[in-house]
Amino acid sequence: MATSVLEHRAPAIHHAHPKxxxxxxxxxxxHKRIGILYGATAFLFFLLGGIEALIMRLQLMGPNGKLVDPxxxxxxxxxxxxxxxxxxxxxxxxxxxxxxxxxxxGARDVAFPRLNAxxxxxxLLGGLFINASFLVGAPPxxxxxxxxxxxxxxxxxxxxxAPAPGMNIDFWVIGLQILGIASIAAALNFFVxxxxxxxxxxxxxxxxxxxxxxxxxxxxxxxxxxVITVALVFLMMxxxxxxxxxxxxxGGDPIMWQHLFWxxxxxxxxxxxxxxxxxxxxxxxxxxxKPLFGYTAMVFSGIFIGFVGFGVWSHHxxxxxxxxxxxxxxxxxxxxxxxxxxxxxxxWIGTIWGGSLRFTTxxxxxxxxxxxxxxxxxxxxxxxxxxxxxxxxxxxxxVAHFHYVLFGGSIFGLTAGAYYWWPKMFxxxxxxxxxxxxxxxxxxxxxxxxxxxxxLGLNGMPRRVYTYPPGLGFEFWNKFETIGAFILxxxxxxxLVNIIKTWFGPxxxxxxxxHGATLEWSIPSPPxxxxxPKLPMVGSSVPQWDARRAAGGHLPEPALVSGxxxxxxxxxxxxxxSAIGVFLVLGSLLFIRVNPVHWWQFTLFGVAVLFFGVFxxxxxxxx
Amino acid sequence: xxxxxxxxxxxSPADEHHWTSTGLDSRKIAIWGFIGSECLFxxxxxxxxxxxxxxxxxxxxxxxxxQCLLHGKMQTCEGVFETPLVTAGTxxxxxxxxxxxxxxxxxxxxNRAKLLGWLSATVMCGVFFVSMQVYEFTHFYHKGMGYxxxxxxxxxxxxTGFHGSHVTLGVIWLSTVLILAARGKLPPEKSLNxxxxxxxxxxxxxxxxxxxPVVYLMR
Numbered sequence: 096m097a098t099s100v101l102e103h104r105a106p107a108i109h110h111a112h113p114k115x116x117x118x119x120x121x122x123x124x125x126h127k128r129i130g131i132l133y134g135a136t137a138f139l140f141f142l143l144g145g146i147e148a149l150i151m152r153l154q155l156m157g158p159n160g161k162l163v164d165p166x167x168x169x170x171x172x173x174x175x176x177x178x179x180x181x182x183x184x185x186x187x188x189x190x191x192x193x194x195x196x197x198x199x200x201g202a203r204d205v206a207f208p209r210l211n212a213x214x215x216x217x218x219l220l221g222g223l224f225i226n227a228s229f230l231v232g233a234p235p236x237x238x239x240x241x242x243x244x245x246x247x248x249x250x251x252x253x254x255x256x257a258p259a260p261g262m263n264i265d266f267w268v269i270g271l272q273i274l275g276i277a278s279i280a281a282a283l284n285f286f287v288x289x290x291x292x293x294x295x296x297x298x299x300x301x302x303x304x305x306x307x308x309x310x311x312x313x314x315x316x317x318x319x320x321x322v323i324t325v326a327l328v329f330l331m332m333x334x335x336x337x338x339x340x341x342x343x344x345x346g347g348d349p350i351m352w353q354h355l356f357w358x359x360x361x362x363x364x365x366x367x368x369x370x371x372x373x374x375x376x377x378x379x380x381x382x383x384x385k386p387l388f389g390y391t392a393m394v395f396s397g398i399f400i401g402f403v404g405f406g407v408w409s410h411h412x413x414x415x416x417x418x419x420x421x422x423x424x425x426x427x428x429x430x431x432x433x434x435x436x437x438x439x440x441x442x443w444i445g446t447i448w449g450g451s452l453r454f455t456t457x458x459x460x461x462x463x464x465x466x467x468x469x470x471x472x473x474x475x476x477x478x479x480x481x482x483x484x485x486x487x488x489x490x491x492x493x494v495a496h497f498h499y500v501l502f503g504g505s506i507f508g509l510t511a512g513a514y515y516w517w518p519k520m521f522x523x524x525x526x527x528x529x530x531x532x533x534x535x536x537x538x539x540x541x542x543x544x545x546x547x548x549x550x551l552g553l554n555g556m557p558r559r560v561y562t563y564p565p566g567l568g569f570e571f572w573n574k575f576e577t578i579g580a581f582i583l584x585x586x587x588x589x590x591l592v593n594i595i596k597t598w599f600g601p602x603x604x605x606x607x608x609x610h611g612a613t614l615e616w617s618i619p620s621p622p623x624x625x626x627x628p629k630l631p632m633v634g635s636s637v638p639q640w641d642a643r644r645a646a647g648g649h650l651p652e653p654a655l656v657s658g659x660x661x662x663x664x665x666x667x668x669x670x671x672x673s674a675i676g677v678f679l680v681l682g683s684l685l686f687i688r689v690n691p692v693h694w695w696q697f698t699l700f701g702v703a704v705l706f707f708g709v710f711x712x713x714x715x716x717x718x
Numbered sequence: 719x720x721x722x723x724x725x726x727x728x729x730s731p732a733d734e735h736h737w738t739s740t741g742l743d744s745r746k747i748a749i750w751g752f753i754g755s756e757c758l759f760x761x762x763x764x765x766x767x768x769x770x771x772x773x774x775x776x777x778x779x780x781x782x783x784x785q786c787l788l789h790g791k792m793q794t795c796e797g798v799f800e801t802p803l804v805t806a807g808t809x810x811x812x813x814x815x816x817x818x819x820x821x822x823x824x825x826x827x828x829n830r831a832k833l834l835g836w837l838s839a840t841v842m843c844g845v846f847f848v849s850m851q852v853y854e855f856t857h858f859y860h861k862g863m864g865y866x867x868x869x870x871x872x873x874x875x876x877x878t879g880f881h882g883s884h885v886t887l888g889v890i891w892l893s894t895v896l897i898l899a900a901r902g903k904l905p906p907e908k909s910l911n912x913x914x915x916x917x918x919x920x921x922x923x924x925x926x927x928x929x930x931p932v933v934y935l936m937r
Contacts, residue, residue, distance in 0.1 A: 206744040206747075279755060282755075283748055283755070287744050287747045290740060290747055291738045291739050291740055291744045291747055292738065292744070293739040295729075295737070297739070317755040317758075318754065318755065318758050320755070321758040321762065322758055322759075324759065325759060326762070329766070329876070332865075332866075332876070336865060337866040338865065338866045339872065340766070340872065340873075345775065345868070346770070346774060346775045346869045347869060348770075351766065355766075358762075629729075630729065630734045630737060661734075662732070710894075
């Protein structure tokens with residue numbers, strides 16, 4: 096590879112920018128460090144969402160559960176959904192986007208390194224903002240979908256447990272707007288990075304499948320998030336300024352919220368799953384020692400999923416009674432989307448067919464992802480038929496479905512990615528023994544938790560209800576599920592122990608521990624700040640395999656080089672200042688109720704901070 | 719594109735630093751991506767306006783007479799729109815797109831005096847448009863049309879208000895570039911800084927070309 100051209104053996108690493116200390120993390124614009132920040136933050140939020148789920152499972156373990164009251168249960172399922180989607184799966188995907196899109200396309204950083212830092216800080220502040228609601232006793236409690244007119248109501252019900260009456264939904268509305276800004280900024284950045292920073296020779300149809308699926312995700316983010324932003328603005332106006340966007344007493348229509356929400360919400364589903372598809376498509380070929388089967392079909396089926404994903408939103412709304420024409424259209428569109436998904440599944444099977452398989456933890460996670468996603472995908476096709484959906488909607492059958500696609504699909508895919516790319520990110524291989532234990536407990540726990548939900552749902556157990564009476568036949572499976580949930584949680588404890596143990600172990604990972612196919616394996620683990628001493632020249636979709644073949648099967652370890660002559664972006668704190676500005680502008684809207692007369696002064700202060708930050712950023716020399 | 723053809727293993731670090739796959743500056747692609755995203759933003763606002771068109775429970779209405787609450791009692795009031803004024807604002811905004819094209823042309827040619835002239839004209843057009851909107855909103859308010867009066871007023875103020883805030887941001891951006899140009903910091907090789915602002919400006923204009931007929935002309 097290009098790296099072996101440079102025979103600098105001196106291990107002296109170029110220290111243009113300080114590499115340690117809190118300040119270096121606050122001002123970093125290195126995509127790899129920002130990726131690690133995303134991953135660490137998202138993993139903490141993921142654990143928080145998991146604890147919320149465990150409390151719900153304890154409450155539902157037996158009939159007439161007394162652990163939490165109905166209000167708390169509402170807050171738990173709302174925050175579990177919101178946290179897992181916006182603060183768990185999306186930023187965990189963003190970790191991989193950050194770290195591996197530039198490495199896989201042979202770039203030195205993303206197109207806009209400071210914008211990347213800005214995205215992270217806005218995401219962090221937004222996540223903290225939503226969760227700060229717990230501190231004032233007003234956690235969001237209207238479901239992650241926030242249906243009007245439950246959420247648009249102007250009536251403020253104060254309870255003893257809630258010293259900040261009625262602010263629950265305001266935290267959610269404002270928090271999601273903050274997170275939306277982070278998502279759009281990041282999506283724009285990765286979109287441009289993939290279009291414009293590919294190494295010489297890397298045509299679009301030579302890009303690794305993870306980059307391709309990430310590309311589709313960025314387009315979905317760019318097109319879906321403006322819609323939810325508009326919907327959230329409407330909701331905020333209804334709650335605070337007496338408008339009637341979703342209020343029937345002023346002529347508005349609550350169904351309008353559902354349309355706007357799901358026009359965002361369904362593409363969001365693909366935003367959550369396509370990164371996991373991409374990761375799986377990276378891992379299966381490497382551990383099967385075969386190229387990805389049907390590369391071009393995989394690319395276009397991903398694009399097709401993204402495209403049709405914008406035309407199926409109303410299948411979340413069959414129960415609202417849209418009429419036969421709309422029902423038929425959205426039913427058929429939903430069935431159509433099963434086709435490209437099926438293409439992907441058959442191509443994954445085609446990839447491992449006849450390969451020489453290595454059952455590493457990453458491979459097992461990826462295979463489980465395919466298997467579990469098939470189950471969730473099939474139940475998804477079941478609800479695409481409106482008559483069936485009317486029986487299943489609002490029951491645990493739906494909960495089973497989306498946990499098979501989001502846990503069985505997204506989380507298994509992301510965990511596979513964690514085991515696969517850990518050595519590249521930290522220079523250490525995770526322990527395979529503990530990895531296998533993690534895998535089996537996670538696999539068993541996941542199926543114990545979510546599979547019986549199919550039975551419970553078909554037997555009529557409703558979602559989002561805090562308890563159930565005895566004698567309906569729900570007792571056994573609920574107890575079984577709760578045990579499964581704790582096995583699942585325990586598996587992640589093993590993961591945590593694995594991380595801690597290897598962290599203090601030797602940095603033993605070679606540059607290419609798995610004999611990978613893509614460019615990230617051609618450079619040292621972890622990569623140097625500039626990634627590539629020379630931009631690689633790419634001649635196929637499996638450049639590292641080409642290099643290995645050309646070298647007769649054995650590649651020397653790439654040498655560390657000084658890189659002193661490579662211009663890299665300077666660290667900057669203006670992205671953080673600008674992010675604080677965004678946070679203040681939107682956060683100030685929380686005080687409309689507290690101080691209806693003077694709240695806007697706070698907003699103006701935020702605008703001033705934002706403009707100051709953006710102008711200093713714009714006029715700061717980037718290099 | 720020329721760069722793509724000359725990509726070799728012998729690129730110097732400086733060449734590599736300026737390498738892009740398309741040969742275009744990344745900032746330009748970012749603006750186009752941002753505009754794509756904004757299209758969905760305005761599409762959602764315009765759709766909501768259209769969905770709720772004619773569904774207001776009380777007046778005032780855009781064109782027709784209606785019953786509305788004014789000075790504490792229900793009375794008949796006329797349609798609120800002052801189409802001639804807004805048509806003038808529309809024309810001014812359209813001209814500003816023409817002016818910014820000329821400003822960019824002269825920025826690329828290095829004619830600083832003409833650049834400053836046309837760019838100032840662009841900014842002034844933007845200021846005129848925003849002022850027109852401020853006047854219009856105030857006028858509506860005095861006619862008894864507040865933000866939450868009815869569905870028409872709510873969707874109208876939200877849609878045109880967001881457009882107006884986009885115009886305001888454009889004015890701030892173009893003014894910043896104008897100050898740079900006046901200080902001689904916009905040489906031809908940096909004209910992209912103006913081109914980016916101009917692309918955004920054209921987009922804001924194009925959105926108005928949709929809003930104007932849909933909101934003001936369609937009955």
